[in-house]
Amino acid sequence: MNSTVLPLFSPITFGRASEEIVLQVEAAIVDGRLAPGERLPSEREMQRQFGKGRGVIREAIKTLVQKGLLEVRKGAKGGAYVRKLDVGKVSESLALFLKQEPVAPEHLIEFRESIDRAITQLAMTRAAQEDKDELHAKARQLEALLAQDDPDLTVTGELDRELNLMLARMAGNPLLEWVMQALQMGLGSSDHALYEDPVFREKAAANWSDTAGAIARGELMQALGFIGHHYVLLRQCVRSRSQGSPETEIPFLADSSETP
Amino acid sequence: MNSTVLPLFSPITFGRASEEIVLQVEAAIVDGRLAPGERLPSEREMQRQFGKGRGVIREAIKTLVQKGLLEVRKGAKGGAYVRKLDVGKVSESLALFLKQEPVAPEHLIEFRESIDRAITQLAMTRAAQEDKDELHAKARQLEALLAQDDPDLTVTGELDRELNLMLARMAGNPLLEWVMQALQMGLGSSDHALYEDPVFREKAAANWSDTAGAIARGELMQALGFIGHHYVLLRQCVRSRSQGSPETEIPFLADSSETP
DNA sequence: TGCCGTAAATGGTACGACCATAGCCTGGCA
DNA sequence: TGCCAGGCTATGGTCGTACCATTTACGGCA
Structure with a gap:
């Protein structure tokens, strides 16, 4: 996979950080750059990519989960997986x-x-x-x-x-x-x-x-x-x-x- | 107001803590115990009431904001305010x-x-x-x-x-x-x-x-x-x-x- | 009396540490 | 040789503290 380099995301510089992250990930999903079933980087990896604290990342993920775009699994091979929206x-x-x-x-x-x-x-x-x-x-x-x-x-x-x-x-x-x-x-x-x-x-x-x-x-x-x-x-x-x-x-x- | 004692919430003991908080607050809102325009306790106060870390409280609030049930304002007199859902x-x-x-x-x-x-x-x-x-x-x-x-x-x-x-x-x-x-x-x-x-x-x-x-x-x-x-x-x-x-x-x- | 600056309350962010869990991998045992 | 158990590791979940940014309120000063 592309777990080494992932040019999908760019650092946040303004506004409420978690909102910006939500927008970036959401855009990537609706564009199809992230397909259902795919796994996002781990929280610590995204923390590095976005250049923000882990709490911010977690809050963004929480929002996306609530929107129905992600589901998270814990443990090894866990993480945030893109989910197909249902009615x-x-x-x-x-x-x-x-x-x-x-x-x-x-x-x-x-x-x-x-x-x-x-x-x-x-x-x-x-x-x-x-x-x-x-x-x-x-x-x-x-x-x-x-x-x-x-x-x-x-x-x-x-x-x-x-x-x-x-x-x-x-x-x-x-x-x-x-x-x-x-x-x-x-x-x-x-x-x-x-x-x-x-x-x-x-x-x-x-x-x-x-x-x-x-x-x-x-x-x-x-x-x-x-x-x-x-x-x-x-x-x-x-x-x-x-x-x-x-x-x-x-x-x-x-x-x-x-x-x- | 009732800023001194607020028997609305009870500590969390099981499951994903933030989910439990979401359920409690959501129930309080749909029951009418929390009316639109009312202000929830501050994050630090809720942290005390629920007996959980502040991050958990913040994640729950994020979810409720996404659901459209709350809006948050920063600064003094800020906090989470119950919002009337709109279509x-x-x-x-x-x-x-x-x-x-x-x-x-x-x-x-x-x-x-x-x-x-x-x-x-x-x-x-x-x-x-x-x-x-x-x-x-x-x-x-x-x-x-x-x-x-x-x-x-x-x-x-x-x-x-x-x-x-x-x-x-x-x-x-x-x-x-x-x-x-x-x-x-x-x-x-x-x-x-x-x-x-x-x-x-x-x-x-x-x-x-x-x-x-x-x-x-x-x-x-x-x-x-x-x-x-x-x-x-x-x-x-x-x-x-x-x-x-x-x-x-x-x-x-x-x-x-x-x-x- | 009116204005301005400071203090206080509160959300926003960062960092570090530790726990719980789920998959995996290795080594020992039959 | 094959299978099972136990430990290993990556990852989310939680906690705590500290500090920053913003908004309101209050009090002193002109």
């Missing part, structure tokens, strides 16, 4: 943001409905028939699970999440898939409220099944209609819960200021 | 991700088209008439600018960005507004390619004006039609550029593998 880091950032910035449930539902409609239209025209059939099968499986007297909400929640992600994948657009992933990871999908309530539970599951069926049969308008119905149910459920139990555990159900 | 941090994370994960232009266009349609429909039903008129006026202004022989692309680009954000704001849903912001900040909106080309420039501007006009008059179907046309133009432009000049400067125009 999870974005979702994490989004989730933290949404924790501090409560979103009205109506806005969340509205957004999800928009994305869902776009995904469905694309999935219908692009996905393979076998994928559509598998989606339908999974939806019927969810329906069957929720028809039981005491369904395991952990399992059904996971299945619902899987259905959403599968549909998003079928749309064949990574951006839509990432948004759906971020929604799922970022705020627990809010659908679990739907499944906790025995009244809505079966309706919602049946609706999922109807939607998947329409998608499998290629009936676009019908599928969009079912999706609309899903969100009608969700809105009803959210409204009844926010009225019925003021001490709800779901944080973002608190401030609903626009239900006329 | 810019999410956009930043997204932009970095998209730099490492090139997105096919067709996918980007498709996504933007979905969002645009959703925004337009909502804006049309919700926005005040005066906002719609202002949007139309701005669009006509853009059209006039681009009709000149040598338009200032910096100004027109900024105006286009402003138009998009204004429309998103008119939709009255913060999530859609944030997504549009993230798109604009994250990848320069890709529309600038449209305005650089004299052939597409005027068509695109006229189309913006038509769209805004339809919105102002409340003609939904017509507005959606114009939006569709905007993306037809954008697709044509992108295709012609990727064929004509292989050395295009726009990074994500490189890998287009699905134009049949």
Whole structure:
């Protein structure tokens, strides 16, 4: 390797040193001069190359780790390794943001409905028939699970999440898939409220099944209609819960200021 | 203040110390025990409270700054202040991700088209008439600018960005507004390619004006039609550029593998 | 009363030392 | 000859001290 000479980095002379180091390393990574899996010089070696104290180097590495660009391993053959960014880091950032910035449930539902409609239209025209059939099968499986007297909400929640992600994948657009992933990871999908309530539970599951069926049969308008119905149910459920139990555990159900 | 006793933090005994500190402070912030604008103890004071070295404290603070939860000021009355998270941090994370994960232009266009349609429909039903008129006026202004022989692309680009954000704001849903912001900040909106080309420039501007006009008059179907046309133009432009000049400067125009 | 200089608090940096860990290498044992 | 154990070494993780740079506040002086 090039462990002897590494002309990648140059000494720091101004400003906050660690920030400058962050910029240099980050630039090297996005330029491709440092590829994922590659190992940076050791902290003591970088200390020498940058002409700065080790603490500064460590703080820069900490920042880059937080950005998701590096991972560090200790021990021999340890060090900072370039990491391929994944969408999870974005979702994490989004989730933290949404924790501090409560979103009205109506806005969340509205957004999800928009994305869902776009995904469905694309999935219908692009996905393979076998994928559509598998989606339908999974939806019927969810329906069957929720028809039981005491369904395991952990399992059904996971299945619902899987259905959403599968549909998003079928749309064949990574951006839509990432948004759906971020929604799922970022705020627990809010659908679990739907499944906790025995009244809505079966309706919602049946609706999922109807939607998947329409998608499998290629009936676009019908599928969009079912999706609309899903969100009608969700809105009803959210409204009844926010009225019925003021001490709800779901944080973002608190401030609903626009239900006329 | 409570600068004498601060029972918020407890000493670290296991694992990576700085990570534990990050978790404790982050928890205190999202719980509201530390409100935006509040000041954390000084590094030396926290060093005492956590029972750890100052370097560890500094690394934890660096991480929290990167997360967007803190900002630090130096000098007397300096220190780490709790910061209100803004969506810019999410956009930043997204932009970095998209730099490492090139997105096919067709996918980007498709996504933007979905969002645009959703925004337009909502804006049309919700926005005040005066906002719609202002949007139309701005669009006509853009059209006039681009009709000149040598338009200032910096100004027109900024105006286009402003138009998009204004429309998103008119939709009255913060999530859609944030997504549009993230798109604009994250990848320069890709529309600038449209305005650089004299052939597409005027068509695109006229189309913006038509769209805004339809919105102002409340003609939904017509507005959606114009939006569709905007993306037809954008697709044509992108295709012609990727064929004509292989050395295009726009990074994500490189890998287009699905134009049949 | 108003201005300026000094003191104090605080983050920023440097250096040195030591510990903990993970891979490796060597030597001894079966 | 083959395998296993123990030590060796590179590397991150932590600690402590000292000093520098900057910003605010306070107090003395004109």
